Amino acid sequence: MVILVDMDDTIEHLLKAWVDGVNKKYGCSVSCEEIRSWDVSAAFPGLTREQVYDIPMQPGFWKTVDPIDGASDALKRLINAGHEVFIVTATPYESIYEKMSEVLFRYFPFLSWDHVIITSRKQMINGDVLIDDGIHNLEGGHYKKILMTAPHNISYDAEAHGMTRVRNWNEVEQVISRIQHCADSVD
Numbered sequence: 001m002v003i004l005v006d007m008d009d010t011i012e013h014l015l016k017a018w019v020d021g022v023n024k025k026y027g028c029s030v031s032c033e034e035i036r037s038w039d040v041s042a043a044f045p046g047l048t049r050e051q052v053y054d055i056p057m058q059p060g061f062w063k064t065v066d067p068i069d070g071a072s073d074a075l076k077r078l079i080n081a082g083h084e085v086f087i088v089t090a091t092p093y094e095s096i097y098e099k100m101s102e103v104l105f106r107y108f109p110f111l112s113w114d115h116v117i118i119t120s121r122k123q124m125i126n127g128d129v130l131i132d133d134g135i136h137n138l139e140g141g142h143y144k145k146i147l148m149t150a151p152h153n154i155s156y157d158a159e160a161h162g163m164t165r166v167r168n169w170n171e172v173e174q175v176i177s178r179i180q181h182c183a184d185s186v187d
Helices: 014-026 049-057 071-080 093-107 169-186
Strands: 002-005 084-089 116-118 129-132 144-148 163-166
Touching: 014 049, 049 093, 071 084, 071 169, 093 116, 129 169, 144 169, 163 169
Parallel strands: 002 084, 002 129, 084 116, 129 144, 144 163
Antiparallel strands: none
């Protein structure tokens, strides 16, 4: 299968680093669990959108982003099982090099630029599965939809919208296995 994988808050902890960065710079005390909207700035009412969204664009920011537990090993296992894995990200061009070198290629060294697709319209990409925390990326796509749980999507009814919600990479692998089993049964 062709497995499309989002980066931010799917294989790495962008939100934690982002919230920590805003808190540190502006003396706030917001927790990740308070982020209930795709618009992170909504959780920081005393700050402008520009102040909040400037944090991930700062040089050195991506060095503060850690991988999600189990993501690297799971992706390796999926590749070793014969699946094609592509990272599909909507990263702004201004930070793409730092993000890839400080996060993707650092923590996922078995991936290369040949495994990276940069687009803000993930529905345009062909694949069998998309794993993402962004509801808007999963809606309307022609792939099996796996929603990685995040504070901003916690109240969303994934099942009602044809998505399978997961909380970690063990669950992702179980869902992929079921999808593969169903596909093999049809052949």
